[in-house]
Each structure stands twice: as C-alpha cells, then as structure tokens.
Amino acid sequence: MQYDIHSHKNELDGHSMLNVIYPDKSEVISSIGIHPWYIPDSIDWIDFEARANASNNIAVGECGLDKLCASPFERQLDVFKKQIEIAERNHLPLIIHCVRAFEEVISLKRNTTKALPWIIHGFSKAKMLDRLIDSDFYISFGEAICNERNTALREVCGKIPLDRVFLETDDQDKIDIASVYNAFSELRPEGRELVEAQIEMNIKEVFDKWKIG
Helix, strand or coil: CCCEEEECCCCCCCCEEEEEECCCCCCCCEEEECCHHHCCCCCCHHHHHHHHCCCCEEEEEEEEEECCCCCCHHHHHHHHHHHHHHHHHCCCCEEEEEECCHHHHHHHHHCCCCCCCEEECCCCCHHHHHHHHHCCCEEEECHHHHCCCCHHHHHHHCCCCHHHEEECCECCCCCCHHHHHHHHHHCCCCCHHHHHHHHHHHHHHHCCCCCCC
C-alpha cells in the first residue's frame, strides 16, 4: 500500500493526509498547522489545540521556519515554538516546512523535552541529509525526486536509512503518489515491495492515530 503524508488534495481513500492551514477545517485524515507564510495577526491557541486533538487529525503541521518569506522571523519562531509545545503536550508528530533555517530547526529539536517524531517535508537540500538523520529527523520526499536532473537529491534517496523515509505529493496537481513511489523505489537496492512495506511500518510507528491495516 502507498501512503501520502502531505497532500493538498481532499482525498477520501484513507491513505493520504490532507494538509490543513489553520483555521481551516477537515473531516478527513489530516494534519493542522500554522504555516510561516500564513501567520494570522492573532491566534486562538485553545481552539488550535482542540483542532489538533480532533479524532481525524494525526499531526501538527505543516509548521516551521522560512527565511525567504515576508513574516518576521522572530514571529515565525514564536509561532513555531508554540506548535512544538502543543505537539509535545498531545503526543503528535510534527510536519515541518524549513527554508534556509535548518540550523535553527535542529537546535529547537535538540532542546525539546520529548523525543517526538519531527518530519522535514518536501525535502530537497541533499547536503543537509546527514545532519538531519544524525539529529533523529524523518525525511519526506516529493515531486523533486522524479526529476532526473536532481542528481544530488536522487543520490541521497539511495543511501538514506529506509526507516526514516516518507513520501508525499504536497501541492503538485500533475503528480500522484504512485509516481513518487516509483521514482524512489528505482533508486533503492531493496526493490518496490520492500520499500512499500517499510514505509507502511514507518506510518504505523510515527502516526499513532492513523488507523491502517
């Protein structure tokens, strides 16, 4: 079975996780977060935490840090830290958007009190892989690995520990999760069947609320 941990398509097949930007709502399997691009002027954190604890919501995110967006970086840090606290308090994994802020994200993870799963979504910075794996992050690959010109990124797909991997479609309308699985599996020595089996095991281990199999 194939699983998409970060989609913007409101799918109902039970194998895709919809990304919800707070304060939007969802009735399907989802993760809810405050994206650094879309930070509201005021945030009702009690309501946010209640949404995070909905039965269909299985993660916090996407949330994180982006040094290229318009939101002031200190404001991004404050909002990200609050979402980390809520994830920790409610035993939810984090799905993280990170642009040119890996050092800050790694430092924040090292200073958290609980060893909850942190997942870098839409990963494309091949040179950061070893640092992130050493810091106990999970990595989610998407459309970028389907491009044969992304040689450095495709190379790290072949060496990353398979128990650290997820796959996703993100906001790409022209690609489906089968294409991402195909691209990733072609880069692995284990073959397609073992890749799918291990990613399903990763889903079961990391997303406690995602009732599969």
